[in-house]
Amino acid sequence: MLEKLSYAQRQRLAYIDFCLLFKGEIYRNDLIKRFEVGLSAGSRDFNLYKEVAPQNLVYDHQLKRYFQTDSFEPVFEHDPKRTLVKLANDISDGFDAIGDVQFPVEAPTSLNVPDIFVIARLVQAMLKQQAVMIRYTSLSSGESRREVVPHTIVDNGQRWHVRGYDRKTESFRDFVLTRISEAEITDNAGVEEGSESDHEWHRKIPLQLVTHPHNVTHSKAIEMDYGMTDGVLTIDVRAAMAGYLLRRWNVDCTEDASLNGPEYQLWLRNRTSLMNTSNLAIAPGYKVT
Structure with missing residues (x-):
């Protein structure tokens, strides 16, 4: 049934599902305010949700809100890792109630933040399969200019890297994003420089x-x-x-x-x-x- 619904309808039903799962309750007015829909449209969404999962919620006429039942089972998949990241950083994808309430979830402080313009150049190069001339500072050899064919940006859990073919060493290597001070797109990549040739990656x-x-x-x-x-x-x-x-x-x-x-x-x-x-x-x- 969910697959037959419009994107906007699935979004509103996922919001109801999220509120019931994480807040344990939801007012009809929560949905109306969040998505700026009319009272009748909001009522239809709750009726549709009850049709999909009648065991998930019960309406309290005195308190005028829906509550999660003991037999609640999420209708939508709420990935634990993605949800925690969203909660901790107050980021909503439109399918949840993040931003409506301050959830008690904190993310660790980041000690390094890559340059957004460097990231943008690297992503452009990846999409176009082009090489990038970067100014890079390494612990072993200091600052140098290198021509790299990037294929993936990677989070290793502590900091961000870009992986790609290094034309200087003729090998695939990892470069720490915060150590790249300049990035300029140059020419197209060769066949042997693409991600398909990165055997360690695959x-x-x-x-x-x-x-x-x-x-x-x-x-x-x-x-x-x-x-x-x-x-x-x-x-x-x-x-x-x-x-x-x-x-x-x-x-x-x-x-x-x-x-x-x-x-x-x-x-x-x-x-x-x-x-x-x-x-x-x-x-x-x-x-x-």
């Missing part, structure tokens, strides 16, 4: 994460944190991103789980899966054997 490797055998007393807590099944969290990650993930979550990558400290709550059980993978210098304790 290759997926399985990582089996388990509770650290020496640093954790109550392993059940860690299993709950990561939604482990039978004590194991198995995830497939891009080879180019494996090092970032392992560092971000302080995953002990030693062969015998020998890293000590409360920050190491996870251990990589199948470290052999990292063979022939670059960018692992940042993976905690990983050494090529």
